[in-house]
Amino acid sequence: MEEHYIRKAEWLKIIAHPVRLCIIQGLIEKNSCNVTEIQNCLELPQSTLSMHLQKLRGAGIIEGSRKGLEVIYQIKDPQAAELIKVLFPQIQFMEVVE
Helix, strand or coil: CCHHHHHHHHHHHHHCCHHHHHHHHHHHHHCCEEHHHHHHHHCCCHHHHHHHHHHHHHCCCEEEEEECCEEEEEECCHHHHHHHHHHCCCCCCCCCCC
């Protein structure tokens, strides 16, 4: 089997969790969020949220940039954003203006 398919299957396994789908969806909607904003939205313990963020970062789906004491997360992989938009067509996502 081609390596390409194996990598994509691993990528799909990582996002195939309700919390991680919600994190990706929220980051698409808001463009970026810090950990506290994500935690308040999902009502999860910080340790649980950190584990999910770590998996998404490790897969290259999201990235975090330090701003003072905070880490601001945003979508790194545009394919993840496109997949979430296909899975949730009823949600009106913000268009990112650069």
